């Protein structure tokens with residue numbers, strides 16, 4: 258279940274004493290532009306960089322209960338891929354105050370070390386946060402940005418596999434799918450269905466792309482639930498937000514609703530020292 262916690266949304270599925278997580282909304286930041294207010298975590302939009310830095314600091318402290326500031330955040334240019342980067346505290350600041358190595362893009366992060374806040378940015382795309390445990394009880398966390406391309410590329414399953422390869426027990430892994438554009442508002446065309454079909458097969462496409470009110474609509478929640486299930490993470494281990502970002506412009510940034518004139522929300526997970 259998702260619940261409001263200060264300026265964030267959190268998932269009861271990921272509650273654990275040694276980890277922290279949160280999904281931002283439009284609330285609680287210092288952006289003043291109508292397109293980005295109040296909380297925008299993306300550079301290069303309507304806000305000066307100084308405003309985005311301040312928002313990142315507010316977000317980082319909210320996520321970690323004041324333990325870590327914005328200097329612990331790691332982000333990356335997101336490229337709608339299934340690429341996930343393993344990071345440690347030494348990588349904090351990449352994508353924020355420093356460029357990512359080789360200036361490469363990534364759509365997710367995984368770590369088993371405390372002290373780094375894995376952050377993905379979204380405005381209709383699907384943010385997915387993960388928490389799991391090794392046999393010795395130590396945590397492993399991951400964060401993924403799943404637009405439709407990342408979704409059909411299977412980034413959710415890739416995140417699970419990366420966690421398992423770090424030692425997380427698959428049966429310990431929980432996932433929270435944060436607010437994103439719902440099937441209600443994600444109207445697509447035939448060429449979209451063709452692209453999904455060629456990536457994951459005709460059956461997958463027809464299960465998740467349906468006619469609603471005379472046009473095709475895609476269900477990114479259901480796609481990611483199926484992909485997580487294929488990686489051994491059943492729906493009982495997944496919490497999916499029912500919020501649609503395009504239906505609630507008061508609460509969320511939505512790329513589609515605004516034609517791209519918008520800020521971005523963050524979704525973050527960290528292990529605490």
Ligand SMILES: [Zn+2]
Pocket residue numbers: 438439440441442443501502503504
């Ligand atoms: Zn909607």
